[in-house]
Amino acid sequence: MKKLREGVSTGSCMTGGAAAAALWLTTGKCPDIITVETPIGKTLYLDVIPKEKGICGIVKDAGDDPDVTNGSEVITSVKILPEDGEITFVGGDGIGTITQEGLKLPVGEPAINPVPRQMAEKALRKIIGNRGAVVTVSIPGGGELAKRTFNPRLGVLGGLSVLGTTGIVRPMSEEAMKDSLLVELDMYARQGHRSILFVLGTTGENALKARYGQFACVLQVSNYIGFMIEEAVERGFTDILIGGFVGKLVKVASGTMNTHSHVADGRLETICTHAALHGASREVIEKIYSCVTTKAAMKIVEEEGLMDIWKDMAEKAALHCKKTAHEMAEVGIIFLDGDNQVLAESENVQEILPKVLRQQEE
Incomplete structure (x- = not known):
């Protein structure tokens, strides 16, 4: 039996895009490939699509898993703030908003789950140190794709969630x-x-x-x-x-x-x-x-x-x-x-x- 191919989570795509965007801002050059360390210790090597300075895309590859976001481009922009401070996350085009209590995020927050946030913050801290930053994530077409997911039942409206607890997509x-x-x-x-x-x-x-x-x-x-x-x-x-x-x-x-x-x-x-x-x-x-x-x-x-x-x-x-x-x-x-x-x-x-x-x- 053929072994099924693992994929890359949306959270890993966001993390890779954020790191590439931050490197572009701090070094003046956008990397062609970005490495992402996953929570389970696997290192991913992701191709970067440069958009404009501080904005990078990563194409989601779900491997052999029937994921509706497979082939979608996860676009992440980073704005580095002049002072030290926290890293905040904003949902752009195609990212849903939490409208019901009971999920891991408060009502009104963009549906960017805690582990992807932690992954992105860890990657950014290596590049920008203690500086504050605003990370904006978009998945063009995410509003339509979300209708084929559990999001409407969960009260996540207007788009997709940025998911991933391991950083990879297992085809199970x-x-x-x-x-x-x-x-x-x-x-x-x-x-x-x-x-x-x-x-x-x-x-x-x-x-x-x-x-x-x-x-x-x-x-x-x-x-x-x-x-x-x-x-x-x-x-x-x-x-x-x-x-x-x-x-x-x-x-x-x-x-x-x-x-x-x-x-x-x-x-x-x-x-x-x-x-x-x-x-x-x-x-x-x-x-x-x-x-x-x-x-x-x-x-x-x-x-x-x-x-x-x-x-x-x-x-x-x-x-x-x-x-x-x-x-x-x-x-x-x-x-x-x-x-x-x-x-x-x-x-x-x-x-x-x-x-x-x-x-x-x-």
């Missing part, structure tokens, strides 16, 4: 996805929320909002149900609703806490087991078991008058989730059918719903 989209989910979960925890709705995707989220109303905080957890339950409990959440298409969530009724097809399946086996417990004949169970899709199995279940099994499976899924939460949170399950209507709820959903729904005064 699952790890990156989990990191993104935890940023959102941390934000809700810091805002004081202790109840949350987990959904598998946008379609399910929209369907649940249409059925129940607006939720105080919603997080699209993709396939990582068990992981996110454990992380939520660790952060003090005590009530969790999980809603989504039964074709995915039925796996949870068998105790499968990662619903990705490469991890496990067991959908038809689970449906067959519950159909048998409800008195289905061997012939019916064989028909269900021979189905290729959950949708086909659902049709047989309906034709055979076995619709009560969905409620049982929702209860079983809720039980497995509560065990995953180490009994420290109440977890309710909502199955949606193929038309995004509620197929079944676990018994505790009606108890959890008022805690998860947004209150009128909010």
Whole structure:
């Protein structure tokens, strides 16, 4: 198997651009290549695109990671102040602004995360000493690209975030996805929320909002149900609703806490087991078991008058989730059918719903 190529974080691009711009200002010459020391000890060698004195660009190379900013130019300008002082950061074109509490930066700040700031400051101090400076970062086209990221959900508006805790981009989209989910979960925890709705995707989220109303905080957890339950409990959440298409969530009724097809399946086996417990004949169970899709199995279940099994499976899924939460949170399950209507709820959903729904005064 081919080894995937690592990339360079947006924070490293900003750091490289800032260092190159500062060298241009202090030496009169813009370097062709700039070195960046990452927090994990790797040294990067980045090509510099000179713009004008004190302004340099670095093209983001995300390696083999499917990063929306791959190929974007990160442009950094540096203004060195005459007196000693702090280094401040300004968001230029394409950089978002923090509008919600709970992130690592205060409301109103440009979305340039703490580690990239520290990296840039460390690099600049080697060049300008104790002098004050203003660093302005831009990513042309960042406003449009940001619509394809988690930023709108996090209340980061108007553009992208300058990210990176290691300085490099590892081509592991699952790890990156989990990191993104935890940023959102941390934000809700810091805002004081202790109840949350987990959904598998946008379609399910929209369907649940249409059925129940607006939720105080919603997080699209993709396939990582068990992981996110454990992380939520660790952060003090005590009530969790999980809603989504039964074709995915039925796996949870068998105790499968990662619903990705490469991890496990067991959908038809689970449906067959519950159909048998409800008195289905061997012939019916064989028909269900021979189905290729959950949708086909659902049709047989309906034709055979076995619709009560969905409620049982929702209860079983809720039980497995509560065990995953180490009994420290109440977890309710909502199955949606193929038309995004509620197929079944676990018994505790009606108890959890008022805690998860947004209150009128909010």
